Amino acid sequence: MDKSTQETFRPLIEARMDELNATLASTKEDTAAISPDVSIGRLSRLDSMQMQQMAVGMQSRMREELKQLKEALLRIDRGRYGTCEMCRKDIPTERLEFQLDATVCVACLRGARK
Template sequence: MLTIDQLIELEVLISDEIERLREESAETEEEREAISPDVSIGRLSRLDAMQIQEIAKEGERRREERLPMLEHALDRIDMGEYGTCERCNEPIPFERLREQPETLHCSACA
């Protein structure tokens, strides 16, 4: 079982991560506008611009997957369900939660 201190640490960690992902998302939006075809792309060749967009898109996809999982983790903390494996109902070790706070499963069930 997690102690209150560990739970608080994880809640802070999750909130920070959500904030970071949202900020990154906003920055990506600006970058995308900066390299839209209507805008002069300066020294960047069109190919470079396309590669940057690909990378940005990949990052965006990862963020879109992770954000709801992190928000769900916060809900689970509120409901007192956080830190328990959804499959086997065993407590998930603190170290694992710190590495991957949005996880719903222990290492054995993952």
């Protein structure tokens, strides 16, 4: 994949990272430990614990995606973005638009999952 095509993905990746960081910041409070004394209104303690667990799971997925996106930016810096790590062919831009942190093409992904 040529450098100028790679560079078109940089702002998309950065925008996605901003979005994830903003969501992470806004959900921080949801995962704060629940004090046993605190009044939690209509929600039972069990419900709020389940919600907390869901929020923690969501946050860890977002952090993982952020890590992958950071690596995608590094691949742009090195000129390796959009090249399949397995067959070294270009990953179609439609796939990259759908999954900005893709490192292998669909054919190799299917092959690897067999």
